[in-house]
Amino acid sequence: MSRIQDSIEVEVPVSTAYGQWTQFESFPQFMDNVDRVVQLDDTTLEWTATIGGQAKTWRAKIIEQVPDRRIAWVSTSGARNDGVVTFEALGPERTQVSLGLDVEPEGPVEHIGDALGIVKKSIQDDLGKFKAFIESRGVETGAWRGSVNTGTRQ
Numbered sequence: 001m002s003r004i005q006d007s008i009e010v011e012v013p014v015s016t017a018y019g020q021w022t023q024f025e026s027f028p029q030f031m032d033n034v035d036r037v038v039q040l041d042d043t044t045l046e047w048t049a050t051i052g053g054q055a056k057t058w059r060a061k062i063i064e065q066v067p068d069r070r071i072a073w074v075s076t077s078g079a080r081n082d083g084v085v086t087f088e089a090l091g092p093e094r095t096q097v098s099l100g101l102d103v104e105p106e107g108p109v110e111h112i113g114d115a116l117g118i119v120k121k122s123i124q125d126d127l128g129k130f131k132a133f134i135e136s137r138g139v140e141t142g143a144w145r146g147s148v149n150t151g152t153r154q
Helices: 014-023 022-028 105-115 118-137
Strands: 002-010 034-039 044-051 054-066 070-078 080-092 094-103
Touching: 002 118, 014 080, 022 034, 034 118, 044 080, 054 080, 070 105, 094 118
Parallel strands: none
Antiparallel strands: 002 094, 034 044, 044 054, 054 070, 070 080, 080 094
């Protein structure tokens, strides 16, 4: 398993950065390998991505969501992808977005890509694209302000 951590500063208020991140179905607009995200209910997401030339599908369950602070999830089926994203206000118009992922490469192509740092580079690129996306808009495409605290893997 690989643990990847990275962060980026975005020039928007924390509520804007957080609000955009809750719009999971918009992720393909700034995440290169993500083809589609469908939010099945308040806490269940179905992801489709192309990784190493292969289509992958998995479900993830949001286990913790604190408005303007944190979203944590675990995969419940398919490719292993657990993580947390946190939001820290650095000023009225500046936010640090920190992402931590635990991913399990599958097969030789993914293991080689992971060993070469391709997964980490992809995460860095996606954070940069999130920054460009939200800063160019200045406002989120929507927001979900609810809280979740199951704290359990399902």
